Amino acid sequence: MNCLSLIWLIFLPVIAAIVIMFPEFSNHQVKVRRFAKWFAGFHFIYSLLFLAFFDSGLYGMSFEKELTFLGASWLKSLGISAKFAVDGIALLMVVLSTFVVFITLFMSKMHIRSKHKLYYSMVFLLESAILGTFCAKDMFVFFILWELTLIPLYFLVSQWGNSEARRAVMKFTVASFITNMFLFFGMLILYYYNFAISNVLTANIESLNMDETVFPLWFQISVFVSFFIGFVLRVMLVPFHNWYPDIQNKAATPVNILIAGLIPITGVYALIRFNMQLFPEIFKIFAPVLLVWGLVNIVYGAALSFVQYDIKKMISYANIVSLGFVTVGLACLNKTGFDGAVFNAVAGAIVFSALYCVISSVQFRTKTTCITALGGLGQVMPKCMYTALIICFGAIGVPFLIMFTPRLMILTGAMLSNLEQQLLVKVAAIIGLLVLVLSAGFIMYFFYKVFCSVLLDSWKKIKDLSVQETSILASLCLLIVYFGINPMSIIQIYRSVSSIILDVLQV
């Protein structure tokens, strides 16, 4: 398929952003928005085509393409080339991110009231950088795009938020730069040692051959740890989770949808691609640590979610719980757990962006996200209530909805895990199961407080969802139901990749 080029997929949004930013492009908000929506829709369909022509049985990368400049690769003399390719997991994440951008643009109309051109171009730049991180085959290209996500993110949060949002995102940006420096440090020493041993100057992930007989153990551990520090901010393991509720609380709601849908999956993807695939032996050593860490994440997130007064913060802690499950699933070191973890990351992105869509509709009408000020909205917004009900059930993990299968797989994986610390794994699985019940508690608490309890007088005149919002939320509900009934449709996309990874990893 010649017309399916990853280069176009990644860099089309940049072109769209430049077109929007151009001063000659109309300043009228309707035109800008319409262009952005049409483009995002087209881009989503284009990414679906990749999925349609993807051979999920294939072992290894497909759709490989190199970005060349006047026929020369980017930094050939340093062994760095801008090659892009996808495997099952990456492709799944790519399609997911184009989808999240697509629905975000539909929800942006109500909340973005100024600087439309800047907003839509920044969304496209962010999308482009995120797609690039999923597709990059080269460490340094990955790093560049990984850092580039921060700049549009900074503008998206700071320009459409108040001064607290600016402070929160500044903290996140600085913390990211610091952790990224550890990541960069790890890449540099890995790059050099690979050269010293194999005498090939390359930064290509596939040709970095981490043979533990060649690389000393302490070296692998130090590179592993520096990589892990680089990714941990986006996987949101506990002491590093702080930025997420802060930003989610203060940012504009469409930006919430974007962050919830795009940022955690990049972290999970990077963790799998680098820490699991490059250092399987070290990952085995660190698996119990990760397991406990994920467990702490689950319990801590669940406990904090209960005591929040702000629905946005509440949902963001629920997201942290979900990422704790992902970490536990990855640390199980068996196929069931791994498949469940990847599925959980994808399902989390869908469900939590859907929840933020619901919050977006509620916030647009009531102008508040404080949980005590809301109540009984179900009486005036029935459509919103029913879709929110399905989404909340989806987030809890009710059978036949999207979150059920991954949670089940993760807990089964933990039970079946062959890690040496048998007792620890079983305890983890049991605690995870208990927290599942708890999470049902706080998400239903959110649903009850917002939609079910006594209707306040001030909310009696608000209107139900518009056609556009209804269609977006209904399609999200459809997805949640569909993937709940038919989970294999997602799992089979990355089954060959997971078997490759787990062949090495399995204890």
Place this chain on the structure above:
Amino acid sequence: MSEITEAYLPEFIITIFIIFNLIASLFFSTYLYKLSKWVTLLGIVLAIAATFYLQIEPEAIVFNGAFLTNIYTVFFKILILIAGFFLTLLSRNMIREKRDRAFEYFSVFLSGILFAMCTVSSIDFVSLFVSLEALGLSCYLMLTLNKKTDAKQLTFGYLVQNAVVSTLFLAGLSFIYGISAQFSFENISLFFVNSGMTSGQPHVLLTFSLILIICTILFKLGLVPFSSWLPDTFEGASYPIGAYMSSIPVLAGFGILSRILMTFLPYTVTMKIILASIAVITIIFGSLSAIRQDSLKRLMAYSMSVNSGIVLLGLCVFSVYSLSGVLFYLFCYLFANIGAWAAVILLYNSSKLENINDLKGLIYHRPYYVIAFTVVLIALAGLAPTSGFVAKMYIFSAVARSGFIFLPFLLLAMLASVIMIYGYWRIIRAMFRRVETNIEIDNRVISSKFILYACAFATVFIFLFADRLVRLCQLVAYYM
């Protein structure tokens, strides 16, 4: 004459134009002051063209072994001349204010460039001393041209400290001459190799005197023990002179510093560690100071210091790979630095703004200006879609290649450079603030605008087509 045309033609052309400017300053100062700029530009363009006629292979040595011309010196000479070209254009408002001294200004300006070129190509301690001293004096003469009342007081520190470090240089030189009775780099290093073979270890006095000599160069580069002159001098300087001080002496200093280190460093290993610590301390100190500044000029002064620190870190782990990284970094730094200065100068010339907080809300008035300024600042900070990232990656990978001793320095330098990113980020953040403002950017100053946009374009262009430049730098470093 043949000697000059083979190896010394650009310097010769610049000298002719210095003399022309001096003579012209006697006759048509006030009326034809605009001519001075074009004459200087002509001289620099002719000198750049002349570098292509130099005999660079094999190398040519002139004036009884005082100066050397090979592909390495020519590379630096071209960099210095390009910087000179841009800086001449940036001096527009400077000479408008001082019409009667325009020719005089440009003669000093060109002599600074001339001695910077001499510094890069000297292979002899005496010619090096003369060139460095003349470069420092030219800088000081230009510093005194500022009209502000406290300018002389602020810049006097530069003169005094320059004098102090020059005496250090002379002390080191006399020690070396006392032992070896030689002046040329090659002979001295040969002498010490031979004496080291008998005693089995490098000569202590050589290390000591080398440190004294290197101190002079570190002073010019604004590295830490000698960086106290930076903020005050830059504050007292006019803007174009600030741009001058942060590019020409830096290029000249690193050109000669790498030659000295390459000639002498292999015999004195401990100095690598000393230099690496100096580099890291400079980066940390410079960035911590930079994030507290409100004045754009002072921030740019510390930015120069931090960038010099990064280059020094690449230089002290000496290898051909790291040297090519240094050359690449300097090339990228040149464009980013001059671009940032052009933006600052444009702002000052139009509405006399000097502080970061004055920039608030500029994006809504001048989007192109803000985007170009942002690009060059990102390049200075070493972030991704610009040449600064490749340059930084190149230097850091060179450090990572050179052994475990340097890894802690590398990590510290990387973490400290994040602080500096915050320093630049403050400017960008201020420009994107949502505030009503009535800042005007003068549309008539085409030359400064041209430089800003050209530099912003160049940084992105170098990022995309970095491979060619990397190969060129590797070639130059190999033939040094």
